[in-house]
Amino acid sequence: MRQYIRHLAEVPIELQSAEFDSTDVDTVNDISHGGLSFSSPRRFKVGAVVQMSITVVDPVFKAYARISWCENRGDYYDIGAEFLEVEDSFRARMVEQVCRIEKYRQEQREQHGRELTSTEAATEWIRKFASDFPGAGDR
Numbered sequence: 769m770r771q772y773i774r775h776l777a778e779v780p781i782e783l784q785s786a787e788f789d790s791t792d793v794d795t796v797n798d799i800s801h802g803g804l805s806f807s808s809p810r811r812f813k814v815g816a817v818v819q820m821s822i823t824v825v826d827p828v829f830k831a832y833a834r835i836s837w838c839e840n841r842g843d844y845y846d847i848g849a850e851f852l853e854v855e856d857s858f859r860a861r862m863v864e865q866v867c868r869i870e871k872y873r874q875e876q877r878e879q880h881g882r883e884l885t886s887t888e889a890a891t892e893w894i895r896k897f898a899s900d901f902p903g904a905g906d907r
Contacts, residue, residue: 779867781806782821787813796822799860803833803850811845812838818849822863824870829863831856869893 779796783806794808804820812818812835822829833849833856851857873889876882884892 779822784819785816799864805848807844807846809844812847825863825866
């Protein structure tokens with residue numbers, strides 16, 4: 769049973785583990801205050817520690833997490849990971865917010881032909897959506 773409300777993220781993530789020689793690039797499914805879940809074609813061992821990197825933001829988000837569950841979905845696995853450091857949960861939520869703002873900026877360009885700077889997109893997104901974006905105290 770989950771202890772925290774999870775929030776849709778859709779953020780690309782790179783994973784490194786002592787189990788594998790290569791870096792996996794997967795997609796975060798959702799982020800909570802305790803960790804995140806992602807989908808991968810590769811099975812991860814429960815209890816394994818992985819280093820996560822989200823490179824679409826500057827500075828790059830890096831954190832360590834422990835795999836808490838891994839469920840086979842046929843041709844891929846859904847995997848849950850718990851952050852090892854409490855402050856990484858807050859940092860991951862900020863990464864999610866930055867990614868949502870950038871997605872908003874791209875949607876405005878593609879759907880409405882509007883070219884927004886990052887600051888303009890952030891200002892609009894915050895005005896329109898920040899009240900619906902759960903904060904650090906929400907569970």
